[in-house]
Amino acid sequence: MSDTPELIRRPEWTALEDHRAGALARPDLRELFAADPARAERYVVRVGDLRIDYSKHLITDETLALLRELAAATDVFELRDAMFRGEKINVTEGRAVLHTALRAPADAAVEVDGENVVPGVHAVLDKMAGFAGRVRSGEWTGHTGRRIRNVVNIGIGGSDLGPAMAYEALRAFTDRELTVRFVSNVDGADLHEAVRDLDPAETLFIVASKTFTTIETITNATSARAWLLDALKDEAAVARHFVALSTNAEKVADFGIDTANMFGFWDWVGGRYSFDSAIGLSLMIAIGPDRFRELLDGFRIVDDHFRTAPAEANAPLILGLLGVWYGNFHDAQSHAVLPYSHYLSKFTAYLQQLDMESNGKSVTRDGQPVRWQTGPVVWGTPGTNGQHAYYQLIHQGTKLIPADFIGFARPVAGLDDRLAAQHDLLMANFFAQTQALAFGKTPDEVRAEGVPEDLVAHKTFQGNHPTTTILARELTPSVLGQLIALYEHKVFVQGAIWNIDSFDQWGVELGKVLAKRVEPALTEGADVPGLDPSTAALVAAYRELKEVH
Numbered sequence: 001m002s003d004t005p006e007l008i009r010r011p012e013w014t015a016l017e018d019h020r021a022g023a024l025a026r027p028d029l030r031e032l033f034a035a036d037p038a039r040a041e042r043y044v045v046r047v048g049d050l051r052i053d054y055s056k057h058l059i060t061d062e063t064l065a066l067l068r069e070l071a072a073a074t075d076v077f078e079l080r081d082a083m084f085r086g087e088k089i090n091v092t093e094g095r096a097v098l099h100t101a102l103r104a105p106a107d108a109a110v111e112v113d114g115e116n117v118v119p120g121v122h123a124v125l126d127k128m129a130g131f132a133g134r135v136r137s138g139e140w141t142g143h144t145g146r147r148i149r150n151v152v153n154i155g156i157g158g159s160d161l162g163p164a165m166a167y168e169a170l171r172a173f174t175d176r177e178l179t180v181r182f183v184s185n186v187d188g189a190d191l192h193e194a195v196r197d198l199d200p201a202e203t204l205f206i207v208a209s210k211t212f213t214t215i216e217t218i219t220n221a222t223s224a225r226a227w228l229l230d231a232l233k234d235e236a237a238v239a240r241h242f243v244a245l246s247t248n249a250e251k252v253a254d255f256g257i258d259t260a261n262m263f264g265f266w267d268w269v270g271g272r273y274s275f276d277s278a279i280g281l282s283l284m285i286a287i288g289p290d291r292f293r294e295l296l297d298g299f300r301i302v303d304d305h306f307r308t309a310p311a312e313a314n315a316p317l318i319l320g321l322l323g324v325w326y327g328n329f330h331d332a333q334s335h336a337v338l339p340y341s342h343y344l345s346k347f348t349a350y351l352q353q354l355d356m357e358s359n360g361k362s363v364t365r366d367g368q369p370v371r372w373q374t375g376p377v378v379w380g381t382p383g384t385n386g387q388h389a390y391y392q393l394i395h396q397g398t399k400l401i402p403a404d405f406i407g408f409a410r411p412v413a414g415l416d417d418r419l420a421a422q423h424d425l426l427m428a429n430f431f432a433q434t435q436a437l438a439f440g441k442t443p444d445e446v447r448a449e450g451v452p453e454d455l456v457a458h459k460t461f462q463g464n465h466p467t468t469t470i471l472a473r474e475l476t477p478s479v480l481g482q483l484i485a486l487y488e489h490k491v492f493v494q495g496a497i498w499n500i501d502s503f504d505q506w507g508v509e510l511g512k513v514l515a516k517r518v519e520p521a522l523t524e525g526a527d528v529p530g531l532d533p534s535t536a537a538l539v540a541a542y543r544e545l546k547e548v549h
């Protein structure tokens, strides 16, 4: 056990508790803005194309200073530097954490075990670009000589969510001649729906799995191969219709995919941090190599900012600290991410893995139980749909839910004039929501509208609901890269403060082992020794329901 004081015993932590109980016991955004209207400009940080406004938070300059002191005391920047240097900061797996090397310029040098990994990164990027170009041009054909018109990515978790999210986000930049789909669920319905209207002779499967042992992915890939061979009736077809994205060449070869058609990456790329590695191949085919490089440039803008900006102007640090402020000092349990862009419909689902798999931990790096809250429940869907569903609870419920609002000044290119004109209405809703959440409506304001006394309480909005507003001109590949890197580093900051390993995911293992044990009971009716009574009864009920009477 290390001899540094436990987090909640640090003076910087107790200073924040005192601050919360004293000066900010009853924060009021109306008062804070009245006392300092300039906070609307002062509490803004710019990174690349992102304008991040954190003025509508329950904070003062003192809060921010105290939070920064906590960050300094917990060596956030030291750990950041160790990450960028390639040190093995994923302690439980003994691995470096180098997703930042995936977007490093070709002349950079980042060493793992004495070897510069950057040339290897660029060699894979070049190989991907060559292959993507051949698929897009029609030079890479299927087994029967037909052009590839459909690309199906088979993967799950980090091998699915990133490219699937980014494909949606960047649809305006995709080659509309190509159909690109994503299959992740081991429910056979997922693959069924993805391929039912596709011609096998024109379909390329990309099997994406870091380990190439993930049961869902291998099962779906095996079924996809059977679907292909049922139609093309020649084993040799696999070589033209299957490529692999993996770190495990041996398993790729065992599956029957030629390793010449494998795009590799490395154990220092975590699954949920892998989408700018070879895992992005489906996206690169969809948007083209140049746009993919723009995306990487966007990531790099925020990497450079995180590495060099001073604490007062460091966006990931500020956002991470705000999350700590609410999660640890206001008992907030969740964090909403609310993009006002239809194209970002999968963004929050992507962030769920990024944040919750990274920081959903309850022991410290050295295995001691934590006695403080760690990662929040991350949730949300695009506005304005959420406004007509769950915003009621955010406005008038009993829970404090900090929220990020993400919006753009322009609609994506390609909408006709009439649809593009709807953008102002979308954004009017965006600004109205953050305004209402922050400033609410007092009982007196409600009364002044002539509302009968018995309805005043119902129509009152307490306000003081904190939000961050992230604005950019438009959603481009670079801006998407900037947004993702912003959240990656925010999650990093919080994990560093909470002293947890944000880069392992042991919590997903038990379910995998138990599923393997239970499966024979479902398929073959085998006895599973040692099954607990509840699960045994459920298995029996399942088998009974399964019988055709």
Ligand SMILES: O=P(O)(O)OC[C@H]1O[C@](O)(CO)[C@@H](O)[C@@H]1O
Residues within 6 Å of the ligand: 156, 157, 158, 159, 208, 209, 210, 211, 212, 213, 214, 217, 271, 272, 357, 505, 508
């Ligand atoms: O890419 P793989 O090895 O198939 O893993 C898929 C996902 O499974 C997990 O290991 C656990 O769910 C994720 O971290 C990962 O992104």
